[in-house]
Amino acid sequence: MERLEGKRAIVTGAGSGIGRAIALRLASEGARVTLADIDEGAAKKVAAEIGDETLVQKTDVTKPDDVKALVSRVLSEWGGLDVMVNNAGIGIAATAPDTSEEDFDRVMSVNVRGTFLGMKFAIPAIRDSGGGSVVNMSSIAALVGLTDRAAYCAAKGAILAMTRAAAVDHVGEGVRVNCIAPGTVETPWVTRITAGYDDPEEARARMQARQPHGRFVQPEEIAAMAAYLASDEAASVIGACMVVDGGMTAR
Numbered sequence: 001m002e003r004l005e006g007k008r009a010i011v012t013g014a015g016s017g018i019g020r021a022i023a024l025r026l027a028s029e030g031a032r033v034t035l036a037d038i039d040e041g042a043a044k045k046v047a048a049e050i051g052d053e054t055l056v057q058k059t060d061v062t063k064p065d066d067v068k069a070l071v072s073r074v075l076s077e078w079g080g081l082d083v084m085v086n087n088a089g090i091g092i093a094a095t096a097p098d099t100s101e102e103d104f105d106r107v108m109s110v111n112v113r114g115t116f117l118g119m120k121f122a123i124p125a126i127r128d129s130g131g132g133s134v135v136n137m138s139s140i141a142a143l144v145g146l147t148d149r150a151a152y153c154a155a156k157g158a159i160l161a162m163t164r165a166a167a168v169d170h171v172g173e174g175v176r177v178n179c180i181a182p183g184t185v186e187t188p189w190v191t192r193i194t195a196g197y198d199d200p201e202e203a204r205a206r207m208q209a210r211q212p213h214g215r216f217v218q219p220e221e222i223a224a225m226a227a228y229l230a231s232d233e234a235a236s237v238i239g240a241c242m243v244v245d246g247g248m249t250a251r
C-alpha cells in the first residue's frame with residue numbers, strides 16, 4: 001500500500017515550482033490531489049501530468065471566498081480533506097527602504113494572509129474528516145537575515161510563528177500543523193528574482209554558493225519533505241520547522 005493511499009489533499013500554488021513538485025509527489029504516493037492556483041492554466045498542465053483523480057480550482061489565496069470555495073469543493077467531491085499544503089507565495093528582492101508600501105502589502109498578503117486563510121478553512125475540514133496534516137511553506141528567510149529580502153523575511157517569519165500557534169491549538173483535534181523552510185530552490189521564482197539584478201548569472205552563482213552543498217535545492221527535495229509531513233509516519237512531528245537548505249543555516 002502506498003504511503004498516502006486514501007488521502008485527499010489540496011496544494012496551493014500547484015501550477016509551478018515547488019507546488020508542482022509537491023502535487024506530483026503526493027499523487028505518486030497514492031493521494032488524490034486538488035491543484036489550486038491563481039494561474040488556472042498552469043495548474044491544469046500539472047493536473048494533466050498527474051493524470052486521473054485530480055481537481056483543478058482557480059484560487060487566489062488572498063481571497064476568503066476563493067479559499068472557502070476550494071475547501072468546499074473538495075469536501076463535496078471527495079467527502080473530506082486530509083492534507084492541506086499552503087504553498088502559494090511570492091517574494092521580492094529589496095531592502096526595507098527600497099520596498100514600496102504596496103509591495104510590502106502584496107508580499108504579506110499572498111504569503112501570510114494566504115496561509116492564514118488556508119488554515120482557517122482547511123483545519124475545521126481536516127478535523128471533521130478525522131484528522132490530518134497541514135504543511136505551510138515558510139523559508140530559511142524566517143530563520144536568518146537574507147540580504148535584499150526585508151518583506152519576504154517578515155512574511156516567512158510570520159508563517160513560522162503562525163504554524164507553531166496553530167500546531168498547539170489543534171493538536172488535540174488530530175490536526176498536525178508544520179512548516180518547511182527551504183533554502184534556495186531552483187524554480188521559476190529564482191529565475192525571476194535573479195533577472196532583476198544587473199548581472200543575473202552572477203546573482204545566480206551567488207545564490208548557489210551560499211548553500212554549503214554548492215547548488216540549488218531541487219523542488220523534488222522539498223516535495224519529499226512535504227510527503228513525509230503529510231503522511232502518518234510524521235505522527236509525532238507537530239509545530240516543527242523542517243529545514244531543507246543544503247546546510248545554509250548550519251554555518
Ligand SMILES: NC(=O)c1ccc[n+]([C@@H]2O[C@H](COP(=O)([O-])OP(=O)(O)OC[C@H]3O[C@@H](n4cnc5c(N)ncnc54)[C@H](O)[C@@H]3O)[C@@H](O)[C@H]2O)c1
Nearest residue numbers: 013015016017018038060061088089139182184185187189
Ligand atoms: N524557490 C525558492 O528558493 C523558495 C525558497 C523558500 C521558500 N519558497 C516558497 O515556496 C513557495 C513556492 O515558491 P516557488 O519557488 O515554487 O514559486 P513559483 O513562482 O515557481 O510558484 C508559485 C506559484 O504560486 C502561484 N501563486 C502566486 N500568487 C498566488 C495567489 N495569490 N493565489 C494562488 N496562487 C498563487 C503562482 O501562480 C505559481 O504557480 C512560496 O511560498 C515561496 O515563498 C521558495
